[in-house]
Structures are given as structure tokens and as C-alpha cells.
Amino acid sequence: MIQKRGKTQTILADIKLKIKTGTWHVNFLMPTQRALAEHYSVNRSTIVEVIDQLQADGLVETRGRQGTFVVNQTWSLLASEQPKHWGQFVDTGFHQANQPIIQSINQLEFDERYIRLGTGELSPSLYPKDAMNRILTDVGLNTDNLGYECPKGSLALRQAISQQVAKYGIEASAESILIVSGSLQAMQLISIGLMSSDALLLTESPSYVKSLNTFQSVGIELQGVAMDDSGIDLKALLNQLPTGKSKMPYLYTIPTFHNPTGVLMPENRRQELMTFCNHYKLPLIEDDAYRELWLDSPAPPPLKAMDTQGNVLYLGTVSKSLAAGLRIGWVIGPEPVIDRLGDIKMQLDYGASSISQNIVTEWLNSGAYDSYLVTLREALRVRRALTLTLLETHFKDLATWNSPTGGFYIWLRLNKSVSAAQLFKKAVAEFILLNPGDIYDYEKNQYLRISYAYASHEQLTIGLRTLSEILHSF
């Protein structure tokens, strides 16, 4: 098999070179499969594989009985030749092995036949359609222009966010807030604007951020730090701080309803963490995407509220609580840092959608957001209870799990270690889409991220029962 793959690659490279140099020009009729097999001294099946790949890359086209023709040479060739450019710094091994699963998830998510048991997004049925409709009308009536916004984003929105975060103890002027097109973009801005390539980003193990390429793609190393029921473990963190000047360490943390484990960091751990970071001058990125989704009682104040030294860059968003499709998030930090990130954002996309910014401003200022959150929490409580009951019914002998106090996620630990790839595949065959825990972790694990936020009640009921049957079959 390995030898065959080697041959396929060699032949592919040879043919691409012919296309690139124009020896095989556009509309050139390729030799028959038989002739190619003979020429390269391989089986027909290898040639079929090569031609399939060339077709997938958009370089050749088979026209019925006429044969296979070269159709394209420049951009498609570039796209096919540089699959490693964007991810050239990505850790080899584990991460790449998982990439196909993430790509599958991204594609299958848009196929409505699938029950999505792990999706980190609100169910469409929770979408506040009537309120959004009223707000769109108001925004329309009040908008005299939809031009570019200033580098930090709409001032009105930044003022509204300043008031919103004050409710949980963050004092931030509008000037120290940057509007971004979702938190993911904030991470990109931080990685290219503030971190050098000798950076070491420490994160909880597991962590949502491990499933992304954002930091790795600019050469930043990620390292997981053990966590317990209260979040990141400070002894482990201390042990992992690089000694000497070998690496510049940073910490990325989700202290509130952690993704994927659902863990909530209590107030005393928060204080200890801040003391630790201040002592070791460890710059912190606090991702607070799930704060508004507390189900039992409000979460302790964010780390940013305890930050006296500008040590915390704080990320907020409406993607998890209102509508991911608005693509609105924010970064709060020291003003010169925000200025710098804003300057880079202007160079990347000239700012987030103005209409999205106006809509979020109206949600916040009208009070509609806070009222909506009350009903949203109620709906999520019902979903959490249903899901926990289903787990109790079907998974007692299969797994153990936590009972989250907010956010979307239950971190399900399977008693028996099974291959994530095999389980994923078997589930897909039953039209169930899973988020295997491996995606978020630094090593193989035996977890699944279960989300009670996305699938309908009926889908959760069917999906979890079916999943338990699949697991029994292993």
C-alpha cells in the first residue's frame, strides 16, 4: 500500500510537471489508461487513481469515449500543488490525522438528514425570530448609511458592550474594545499581531482551540495543561512554563463553561490563576463565549474583572448566545493593544459587517438581549435535563459524564476505548454526526463532546439511543 501510494504520487508529480511546462497543453488528449500503465510500469488501478486525483484537482476532464483532456493549468495547478502551504506549520501526526474528521463534520453539517449530537451552536428552533424582525425594522429606519466603520468598529456598539460587560465587573472604555468578525478572527489578530513565532500557547487539555489551525498556522506551538474539576491545574501550569528564554509562553483559557468539558472555574481558582499569571508575567487570553449561558446561577466574575495589570485579553461574542451568523465578537484589552489589533483588522477585511454591528447594538441597547437570554436559559435547562435523563437511560453501562451548570456541553467518557474514526464512520452510516473528543485534545482520548443545544428534542432522543446501540455493537 505504501509503495503504491509512492508510485501514485510520483506519477502525479510527473504529469503535473508536463501540464505546468505546457508539454501537455490545454485541450491535450492524454494517452489511454493502458498506455499510461505501460509507460509507468504500474497496474491500471494506479492510473485510475492518478486520473481521479487530476480530475478532483480540476486539471483534466474525461469526455465520454473521446478520452481524457487537459483542461486547466494555472490556478488549479497552484491549488493542487500547495496543499501544505497554509498548514505548513501544523503539528504533524495527530492533528493532521483528525483533519479529515473536521472536514467531514463541516460538510455533513449542511446535510439535513443528519442528527448533530455535538454541534456547538444554538438550535434554529431557539432563534428569536419575532424579536429579530422588530429589531431589523428599527435598524432599517435608523440607518442612514452602511459605509465602512472606523478601525475599532461602531462606536455605538462599543459603548453598548462597555455597559454590558460592566454588569459582570469589567470596566472597559469604548476605546479599549475592538469589534471583530467573531472570536475566531480575534485569535487570528492576536496570533499575527502580538505573538512571535517563538510563542508557546498553553491551553487547557482538552481545549476547543486545539481543533483550529489559527495559532499553529503561523508557527505557534500549542501545549495542553492538565485540568481538574475547577479548571486548569496550576501545578501543571507551573511545570510547563518554559525555562530560560527558549519560548515565550501565553495562556489561552475558557474558564466559564469550558469547551468541550463544560467545567466552570470557581472564584477561588480564578483568583489563584490571576495571581499566578501576574507573578510569572504570563499573558492571558480569556475566551468568555459561554458566560451568558449560565443555567443554575450566574458565573463568577471573569478573570478580566480581576485584572489590575492589563494582563488579560478578553474575548466576547454573541455567536453562542444569539446568532452565530451575525459574526460579531469583541476583544477587550489595554488601549494600545486594541489600537494595534484594530490597525491589523483594517488590513485584513476593513472591519465587521456594519449591519451586523447595528443589529447587535439594537439588541443590547433595547434590553431585548437580556430578556431573550431569560427565555433562552429556560429552554437550555429543559434540553440539559432531557439529555441527562437520556444518558441515564442509555449510557449507564457505557460511559460516565458530568452535569454542566451552563454552556452547551456534556463531556462523555466512554468506558471502553474505541477508535474515534471507526465510531464516527459507524455513526455517520446511521445519520448521526459526532464530535469525537480527540479533535480537541493533545492525545487520543475516549471522550465525545455532546451538545444539548443544537439537535431537536426528538433528535436528541433518537440520536442518543441509536448512539448507545452503536456503542454496544463495538
Next chain:
Amino acid sequence: MIQKRGKTQTILADIKLKIKTGTWHVNFLMPTQRALAEHYSVNRSTIVEVIDQLQADGLVETRGRQGTFVVNQTWSLLASEQPKHWGQFVDTGFHQANQPIIQSINQLEFDERYIRLGTGELSPSLYPKDAMNRILTDVGLNTDNLGYECPKGSLALRQAISQQVAKYGIEASAESILIVSGSLQAMQLISIGLMSSDALLLTESPSYVKSLNTFQSVGIELQGVAMDDSGIDLKALLNQLPTGKSKMPYLYTIPTFHNPTGVLMPENRRQELMTFCNHYKLPLIEDDAYRELWLDSPAPPPLKAMDTQGNVLYLGTVSKSLAAGLRIGWVIGPEPVIDRLGDIKMQLDYGASSISQNIVTEWLNSGAYDSYLVTLREALRVRRALTLTLLETHFKDLATWNSPTGGFYIWLRLNKSVSAAQLFKKAVAEFILLNPGDIYDYEKNQYLRISYAYASHEQLTIGLRTLSEILHSF
């Protein structure tokens, strides 16, 4: 002066090191200015400059008579230490010299006292408020969810764009279209996803793209190619193709109502250019942002419409014709290339705003866009005529200029070469904001980009008269 600057930098670095290592910890009271001047053997004025810079970086704070205290150490220090990270590959010399002017423009644009004579954006008075209001209501009523979109963007929008571009001869399936958050993002995706760092990007000289950092920031070299009244000069282009394998060349072109010169490439030049690029296998990026803004007669078909070999990546947008703040653009190209760009986009920001996508879909499908364009062209014709009359009145002995047949720009060549920085400054003093031609060029020039799209009729009248007076004073 140079020596003083050297000293300031040395002292700054020394103090930052003290802050970084914690020798000067947070809340540390700094020595007096006098003591510092003595310690470093410099004048008080140098110390004042150092402290101003530390304040601007957010590292220290002067508290009245109590003195100056260290307030911050981590993120602010990182931001202040890495000013060159993002732009580390940017050409030294000319481009950096202009950077301050672009930063000034970005800031002053949001000060309403200024008359903006060069802004590449529609005037707020041209914003179709009533139609947008109707569309927002329709979108609200028809939207059942604002979740994430699939990797290439909303299918409905891609279908609508497929129909729109068919009107000027581009055959593109929805699968070969990627929705982006504005054309600037498209360029970023292409630069990181398809171009290697040994790429040489050829552009018209001057070109809008020269004012950006997008390509340069990933190490791509830009080179200007001479243009004539019909656009890019093919003989010059041939001379500038790299020989051997030293560099991989690409072409970025704005053939239709070129930014900043307003030049329209006629059909025969388009055909010659396509033949040239196909022959030399030169991949092309066609930026067609201004196509819909023809004023006398529709522009010739885009290069993409003549592309039989997948040689053209086509960029479209509604930023120039409808509302820049929607942040919606599109890339059209071979499907495998679009797949790849879509995959990268997902890693950067999870797609463009869904609500913006829904709004643009509704504009296109309802026919409101095409009707609005008719009235927009009429308004732009009036503005063009006014501006040309004003130039005739005030600039006859000062400059020469073209009469554009579409787009936003008049490329004003001053008879007398004046310092762009001085002219910019003098104009700012009179509350006039200019876009000096240098920003877009590869060498100093004596042009100004005048836009008849943004300033009001009254502002154009006052602004151009005042500008002529300033020029006379040189």
C-alpha cells in the same frame, strides 16, 4: 536629530527591559525626569520624549504631582515591542514612508469636519435607505435562523451571483463561487492559500493594491507595470516576466474603471491580455469592483468571460455599488481552487455575516439592485459633470486630468511637483482630506486621486476651490 533619535530608542529599550523583567514592577514609581536625564546623560527633552512614548504604549501613567508609575507589563509591552511583526516583509523605503499618511486618512475620515476629496466610497446621501428598509423587513420575515453558513457561503446568494455575472458573460456555477467578507479578504485568502512566498505579483503602476499590506505581509513582492490609456502595457509586462525559475509571476489587474486612474481597458486589449496570459501561463486576479458603475455605456465583458483555461480568479463586490458596510464580495474560479479558498476562510472567520448575505441575496433576486443602479448611475453622472466643471474652472493652470467613463476616480496630474506630505498637511489644516497618488504608486509621483463619489456637491465645490488655492500658494 538622528543621534537624538538613537538615544531615545536606546533609553526606551532599556526601560522596557526593566519593565519586562519586573525590576520596574507594576505600580513602581519611576525616577524623576531630572534623575533619568542625569542617569542617561541626556537632555530633559529626550526623557520627556521617552516618557511620552511609554505613555502612548500604555506602559506608564503620570499621576499629577505623585510622579510617573509603571501600570502595565504584558500585552502592552508585546504590542509596543512588535511594531514590525505584521509588516516585517513590507518593502522598506517608500511604502513605509507613506504609511503614516494612510493611517492619518483612516483616522481623519471619521471626523465629520473634513471634506474628503479622495474617498473611494459612495456618499451617504446616495444610500438607498427606503429600499434597504423594505429589504430588511423581507429578510427578517423570511429568516428562520442566523447560524453559520456552509464553507462557500449562502447557496442562495451564490445562485443569485451566478445569475448576475451571467449578464456580462461569465458562466459560473454556484459551486465555483466563494462568498467573502469583501474583496480585501479575497486577496488575503489568495495570498495565503495559493501563492508561495517566491511569488512576484505584477500590477498596474499605479494600483490600488499597492496601498495595502495584504500581499507584502506574507512576503510576496509587488512590481508595477506601466500602463497607457488602454490599461496595462503588454510590452512592459513581457519585459518584466521573471526569467528562469527565480520567481513565480502572477498578475493583479483592475481592467474596468481602474483604481486610481479611472482607465477602462477596451475589448481588444482585453483579448490581447488574455492571449498573453494564456501563452505565458500567467495566472490572473481580475478585480472588477467598479463594473456596475459605468456612466456612458456598459463596460466590455470581463476577462473572466473570455477565460477558457481557468486562468482568471475573478473578484466582485457590492462595496462600491451598494454598501461597503455589508462586507460582501465574491471570488469566482475553478471549483477546486474555490474549495481550497473556502476551507481557509472557515479557519479564519467561519464565513461572512449571514444577515449581510441574506440582504444581498434579496437585493439581487428582487431586482431592486438593478433598478437602484440606474438611479445611482444618474447621480454619479451629475457628480462627474460637476467635478469636471470645477476642475476646468480652478485647475486649468495647475493640473491635467482624464475624463472617466465610469467608476469613482479622476487621476489629477499636478503640473508642478510638490511634496505629497506637505500638500497633505496643508490641506488637513484647511479641513480637506486628500489621497495623494504616491500611496498607490511604486515611486513618487505628482498625482492626486480625486473621487466624485463621496463628498457632497457643496463640499466638492468648496473643497476643490480651496485645494486650488493651496496649490497656488506652493
